[in-house]
Amino acid sequence: MTAIDVPPQAPQSPRRDRAELGTALRVFGALLSRDFYVTGKDLSGFLVKTLLQPFLMLFIFGKVLADLGFIAPGFAQLLFPGVIALNGFLGALQATAMPMVMDFSFTKEIEDRLLAPVSMSVVALEKVVFGALRGLMSGVVMIPIGFLILDGVSWDPAGLLPAFLMLVMCSLAAAGVGMVMGTFVPPAKIDIVFTATLTPLMFTGATQFPWHGLAHLPWFQFVCALNPLTYASEGMRDVLLDNSVQTIPYWLCSVALVGMTAVFVVLGTIGFKRRAVS
Template sequence: MTLTDIPVDRPAASSVAAPRPPVARAFGAILLRDLLVSGKDFWFILAQVLLTPLFMLFIFTRVLTMQGIVGAGFANILLPGTVALATFTTSLQSVAVPLVKEFGFTREIEDRLLSPLPTALVAVGKLVVATIRGLFAAALVYPVGALVVGTAPGSWSALPLSVLFVLLAGWVAAALGMTLATVLPLQRIQATFSLFVTPIIWTGCVHYPWQRLAEIRWFQVATAANPMTYAAEGLRAALAPQVTHLPVGVCLLVLAAVAVVTTVAALWTFIRRAVK
């Protein structure tokens, strides 16, 4: 018997592990899947996004204006604030509500955590999708809201700055939503959302410019702690610069700083919850 006659154990072809796809490819596939799911929920998202802002615009700029309670120029104040509100609430809910289910009874998050991605990138993917949905909400609310109020403040030159503020506001809201969904107990999440979202709406300078609150100093300080204030004021600066507003640089700086802090907090709480 020669050496060539000695049988050699070879691994079966089926036992060879398939190569893992590149991280960028896997990340893109998960993003595409989430965006396609968002497309299937288009009509629900449309109703969720448009209902409250459009009723708010109609009541404040049509009903109250016809009664002489509100001035005709109030639309220039309210429309940019409503765009910020739609962006913020849509992004926050887009990441918070699914996460509550995925970490809860469906346990769908386990499938994502088994994907060839670092846990932090799984969280980043959810933030990206929520931010895109916030941008989609702003793109819907602005033209439809302009039809409701009868005026469309701003010009094409204001589009880049407006998109920048919408993206920053959407990212901050998504990071806040992720932090809430991964920190709070499941049984208290709904009640806490109501307690959290309501003050954000009414202290976010949606209905009034920040600088005109000088006579109510304590309330002005409270609104300064709300990141949506800087989104609303920044959009006013871009779309209706004739209205009193905070400087653009201040709004951008604050939103960027809050985005960094909330992103770190969201990733840390997500990873900690995922490990559990």
């Protein structure tokens, strides 16, 4: 049998690379704009889902119990950054996971997006970014509410920008977790998985207590160290509060969140592609 010589393909030109990148960016922007347009049409529902639970947590634990003398002075100062991180985390996770379940199983809306002239990875990344932005908004809107509710809360102004960046990293990590849940969990079991996942995430994320304070419970401290929310809560406290509370260093929290985000986004993209072709 005579071998057939296949002429080598010419390398792709830089102009074509730029054209494909431009197309991907335009499609990405269009998908993102549409998701925000849909969110804007249900703004009241978004605000209720975003604000109700953290508002009550701040009011009961930071205001009512403090006024009654059942919690130590300064607890609101510790609680506030944790609740902001918690709200951003849950907002991003839910804004990514639930649409994935709906789009793939019920509305089939994702099929229209997959017809866009870009790779499936771009569509998956847009879902992660949108979920992260929703989470970021959920965390930011709690800041003025917390200052109105809580007494004796003060922040270091120099820590505002680092805290905002930490909230961005927190939201991206949560969106990655949401993408994994929304693509790997069967739709019929998503309610069970949410119930079994969200509550442990809320109470092992060091939102109501400092991580170093768990030294007498090393097993629980280890469990909390596996939760990306822990690093968001501790990282925000590290830059916003004074040195009266020992926290995980900001740089270590950043490294942990970036690493976890990379793992979850890669796994979520794999799950997205698997669901898209099934």
